[in-house]
Amino acid sequence: MLNETKEFIKEMYQIGDKVFDLSEEVIGEIGHKFDELKEIREYNQYKVLSAMQEAKLSDMHFNWTTGYGYNDIGREKVEEIYSKVFHTEDAIVRPIIVNGTHALTLCIQGLVRPGDEILSITSAPYDTLQGVIGIREEKGSLKEYGVTYKQVEFLENGNVDLDGIKEKINEKTKLVMIQRSKGYAWRKSLSIDDIKEAIDVVKSINPELIVMVDNCYGEFLDTKEPTDVGADVMAGSLIKNPGGGLALTGGYIVGKRDLIELISYRMTSPGIGKECGLTFGTTRSVLQGFFMAPYVVSQALMGAMFCSRLFEKLGYEVLPKFDDIRSDIIQCIKLNDADEVVHFCEGVQAAAPVDSFVKPVPWDMPGYDSEVIMAAGAFVQGSSIELSADAPIRPPYNVYFQGGLTFDHSKMGVMKAAQFVLDNKLK
């Protein structure tokens, strides 16, 4: 490390000797793991590049239309490229999908009808989806429309309960939901092999069941995606992995053509579907971000591994460990109390390029049932492929750290978080 860099870290960023020395030690220990990431990154880079070439992407596709948005060739090109990368028949990729929850909601609402049952086989779904389904009371939930819900809990060892799936599927079951990432839960994220095994069981019971995967935070972690192992439909957020930090907003849905049609009828209107809708000049940044995404994801992963090992060395329980196989970009750290959660997030915020002078505070975020704190000094509001940390303020006080468009930045975020937590212990 250059002496100038050391000065930066120690003087400007006020990192004490303990955290600095530990960081150096961690880099020495985990450097070889970084090399392994390169293989997946390189494959995914060429996967995205070849999709853009095969689709004959050209700069005319960065223009946009007005009004109804019929024949918007840029919008159609973005959706074609997404379906090529995820190996699906069709795709919806739109700035009018406001977040990941919205993309997933459109899938669920488009695919079920009154009297149908939804089965989540990865325990309770992400907090915001609970209100959509009606697990948590919310006006307009699917429960109000006569859609019922069941879930299969994880086994003690964190695996999907394959026998439980068999028991819970019945003649009403229509849609089977799988969440790849841990969300706000202390569990391992499902690998592509785990997802394949579960889908195979579902399809062996009834091949007509629709399997939907919440792929948030999972894109480009592996050479395969859930749609390569049997998922019928999959959705995620453009301000997470696939937006590469450049997409300003949006969500994506990819899958079988008939299912995408049903979902598109929910997104706009029955009979209109995906033929309408403006892109508002977002196609260039969405595609440039998609192009950058495999690289950015690898940087965020290096940051997550660094975070894991550093906090492990500081005596905290972490999930996953630095050398575990990863299937999302999230690093979970079990802190001791609400104060530590707040200080951790303050540290991450203090490392941000935007709003570094702001103190994050817990608030009642819509869609969550406890207060949530978020450190996010991002160029794109709420972007969690950018360096960020969040946590619901409730026991067991897990904080979720993710993102970083560059490893160096992610590393600084981790060091600041560690420093803030340690400083406040000494007070």
Ligand SMILES: *Cc1c(COP(=O)(O)O)cnc(C)c1O
């Ligand atoms: C982020 C996320 C979502 C959707 O969250 P939004 O904030 O609405 O984008 C859904 N599921 C999982 C697992 C997530 O990580």
